[in-house]
Amino acid sequence: MEQFIRSDRIRITPPLFYQDDLRRRLIITLNMSRVIQQVLGAVHQENAERLEPVFDRDHPIRSTGEMRIWYTGRPCHVTRKSHINVCVYDSAWEASDAFALENSEAVAAWVKNDHIGFEIPYLYQGVVRKYRPDFLARLVSGEMLILETKGEESEQDQVKRRCLGEWVNAVNAHGGFGRCRWAVVRHPGEIQDILLKQVPGSDNPLPQT
Numbered sequence: 001m002e003q004f005i006r007s008d009r010i011r012i013t014p015p016l017f018y019q020d021d022l023r024r025r026l027i028i029t030l031n032m033s034r035v036i037q038q039v040l041g042a043v044h045q046e047n048a049e050r051l052e053p054v055f056d057r058d059h060p061i062r063s064t065g066e067m068r069i070w071y072t073g074r075p076c077h078v079t080r081k082s083h084i085n086v087c088v089y090d091s092a093w094e095a096s097d098a099f100a101l102e103n104s105e106a107v108a109a110w111v112k113n114d115h116i117g118f119e120i121p122y123l124y125q126g127v128v129r130k131y132r133p134d135f136l137a138r139l140v141s142g143e144m145l146i147l148e149t150k151g152e153e154s155e156q157d158q159v160k161r162r163c164l165g166e167w168v169n170a171v172n173a174h175g176g177f178g179r180c181r182w183a184v185v186r187h188p189g190e191i192q193d194i195l196l197k198q199v200p201g202s203d204n205p206l207p208q209t
Contacts, residue, residue, distance in 0.1 A: 004039060033125035037159065040123070051170035062117045070115055082111045093188050094134065097149055100191045101137055106198030110137040122163035124156050131160045133182070139198050146182040147191070 004010075005028060012027055028035060055061075064083040075095070076088045081102055089095040094112075101110040112135055119130040135147040146164065150157060161184070168180045185191045 001036075001039065005035065010035065034155070037123070037125060041159075041162070051166055051173055053167070053170045053174050059117065064111050064116055067116050081107060081109050083109065084111050084114075084116075087112045088114060094149055096188060097135065097147070097185060097191045100195060101135060101147075104195040104198070106139055106141075106195050108138045108140045110135060120160075120163055120167050122159055124159050131163060133164065141198070142178060144178060144180045145198070146180065147185060147194075148182070149185045149191075151186065153186075 010028065012024060067084060072088050074088050074090065076086045077095070077098070079085060079087050079098075079102060087098050089098065098110075098112065101107050113132050118136065119132050121128055122131050123129075133146045133148045135149075137145040137147060139145055146168070148161075148164075153161075164182055168182050171177050171180050183194050185194065
């Protein structure tokens with residue numbers, strides 16, 4: 001780690017801080033968590049032989065049928081294709097995506113990931129956190145699609161996506177839970193294009209991620 005920090009592999013902008021050794025060390029010290037995150041990701045990627053899912057010891061398999069009743073004052077709407085009879089919306093964009101899932105020919109069933117316990121642990125700035133994607137959809141093809149509604153992406157969001165990609169690859173390698181894939185809806189209405197590619201007979205299937 002010390003060799004990496006002393007090397008020329010860390011680029012600092014503006015160059016004024018990079019040229020002055022004291023300022024460079026100060027900036028690196030203030031951003032040490034980001035530096036460690038990058039090194040850790042590179043080491044993991046270079047040395048991982050295979051991906052295997054690690055199951056929660058207390059609840060290895062979860063189901064939408066296990067969700068307990070809860071109350072909210074937020075806007076909501078009754079569903080038809082979801083095992084959870086009501087979907088609660090956090091934004092108009094999220095409501096639009098839920099409507100698209102409800103009415104898409106490519107979707108057999110879907111659920112908003114709210115109070116059902118689907119979480120993916122990830123490490124960010126030295127702290128283990130939990131990532132909760134927005135929607136889960138079972139496609140008519142039998143595949144599971146994990147959807148995230150996200151506009152401008154931060155550095156933390158990028159770490160989440162990498163962990164989600166690893167999770168999907170690990171589940172697919174396991175082979176006991178069918179096939180999974182994931183996608184990010186970056187603009188309102190984009191979900192229509194993503195789901196349209198899932199309709200049987202489409203010439204543009206969603207690429208594996």
